[in-house]
Amino acid sequence: MFRTLIKRAASQPRFTTAKAVNKQVISKRFYTGEAPKKENGTPSVPAMLAVASMGFAAYYTLVKSKAGEPLPRHEPKQTQQPAKPIDEDSVKEVENKVEVSEAVVPAFSEKDVTVVFVLGGPGAGKGTQCENLTKDYGFVHLSAGDLLREEQKRPGSKYGELINHYIREGLIVPMEVTIALLQQAMTEAIAANKGTRFLIDGFPRKMDQAIKFEEVVVPSKMVLYFECPEEVMLKRLMKRGESSGRVDDNIESIQKRFRVFKDTSFPVIEAFEKQNKVQTVTCDQSVEDVYKNVKRIFDTLFSEDSQ
Numbered sequence: 574m575f576r577t578l579i580k581r582a583a584s585q586p587r588f589t590t591a592k593a594v595n596k597q598v599i600s601k602r603f604y605t606g607e608a609p610k611k612e613n614g615t616p617s618v619p620a621m622l623a624v625a626s627m628g629f630a631a632y633y634t635l636v637k638s639k640a641g642e643p644l645p646r647h648e649p650k651q652t653q654q655p656a657k658p659i660d661e662d663s664v665k666e667v668e669n670k671v672e673v674s675e676a677v678v679p680a681f682s683e684k685d686v687t688v689v690f691v692l693g694g695p696g697a698g699k700g701t702q703c704e705n706l707t708k709d710y711g712f713v714h715l716s717a718g719d720l721l722r723e724e725q726k727r728p729g730s731k732y733g734e735l736i737n738h739y740i741r742e743g744l745i746v747p748m749e750v751t752i753a754l755l756q757q758a759m760t761e762a763i764a765a766n767k768g769t770r771f772l773i774d775g776f777p778r779k780m781d782q783a784i785k786f787e788e789v790v791v792p793s794k795m796v797l798y799f800e801c802p803e804e805v806m807l808k809r810l811m812k813r814g815e816s817s818g819r820v821d822d823n824i825e826s827i828q829k830r831f832r833v834f835k836d837t838s839f840p841v842i843e844a845f846e847k848q849n850k851v852q853t854v855t856c857d858q859s860v861e862d863v864y865k866n867v868k869r870i871f872d873t874l875f876s877e878d879s880q
């Protein structure tokens with residue numbers, strides 16, 4: 574069944590936001606995000622339903638696995654039932670509420686918890702820059718890809734095979750799995766007093782993930798977008814593939830990841846751009862030079878005075 578979801582290898586695009594169009598002088602090629610094209614390989618409706626139900630089951634199980642842990646909840650203004658362990662019915666209730674657009678209370682308040690989404694193409698340098706930011710600004714770095722890889726390797730994980738397949742094919746794992754892993758990691762970090770400011774690296778990669786995360790976990794404060802020419806990213810990933818051991822650092826998987834980024838993930842950045850939430854940094858420079866630009870943004874937005 575998974576084979577029906579495999580998409581074809583992409584041509585070699587470059588991605589940019591509206592704000593970054595001014596930087597064409599240094600650009601070799603650029604894209605504005607187009608609506609994703611329908612392909613012959615488009616999954617069938619039964620396949621999509623099967624994946625959606627797998628995703629729901631994954632979310633339920635992962636949420637259930639942490640039900641015993643304390644979950645910091647944002648107290649809503651209106652009267653609310655006291656927090657109770659999540660069971661299947663309450664998860665379904667939340668799903669139904671989302672469907673009919675009723676108010677859903679996020680797990681955390683944006684007053685208490687700061688989330689910065691760190692986005693950019695594969696190999697743009699997101700992880701590298703997040704490590705720097707963690708040291709200098711006390712953010713907790715959560716890479717969605719790392720969390721998925723850990724879950725994939727976890728002995729006894731029900732989702733190991735599923736995650737491995739999606740990663741190898743450069744496809745996006747059903748959002749319920751990823752959101753549950755992120756929420757769990759945030760909850761654990763807060764409980765361990767690691768901090769309440771999070772860099773969520775490599776997520777959201779799809780519009781429905783962005784909407785769902787902000788509804789059920791916490792609204793984001795800003796998006797840090799690492800803009801990078803595709804040929805630069807390709808070179809970096811091929812080099813990283815010499816030692817990373819990652820199943821997707823090979824030319825076939827990289828091409829698929831580029832395609833998914835262009836068709837599915839880049840429109841998410843454009844949507845956040847419309848909300849004036851995106852700060853763009855050009856990555857085709859040394860790690861140090863990229864970081865200088867990142868620091869300028871963080872010094873303005875996250876210095877002690879601006880808290």
Ligand SMILES: Nc1ncnc2c1ncn2[C@@H]1O[C@H](COP(=O)(O)OP(=O)(O)OP(=O)(O)O)[C@@H](O)[C@H]1O
Nearest residue numbers: 694695696697698699700701809813858859860863
């Ligand atoms: N500015 C840079 N100049 C040269 N090499 C870089 C730069 N930034 C990162 N790299 C290298 O490129 C590779 C990819 O970087 P990194 O893992 O940070 O990217 P990423 O965006 O997190 O990738 P992915 O989304 O695939 O996880 C790494 O080997 C890293 O050391």
Ligand SMILES: O=c1ccn([C@@H]2O[C@H](COP(=O)(O)O)[C@@H](O)[C@H]2O)c(=O)[nH]1
Nearest residue numbers: 717718739740743744745746751775776
């Ligand atoms: O939100 C996410 C994040 C990642 N994935 C899958 O993981 C790989 C690798 O991600 P990196 O950010 O490059 O580490 C990605 O290609 C997806 O297959 C995901 O499904 N959802």
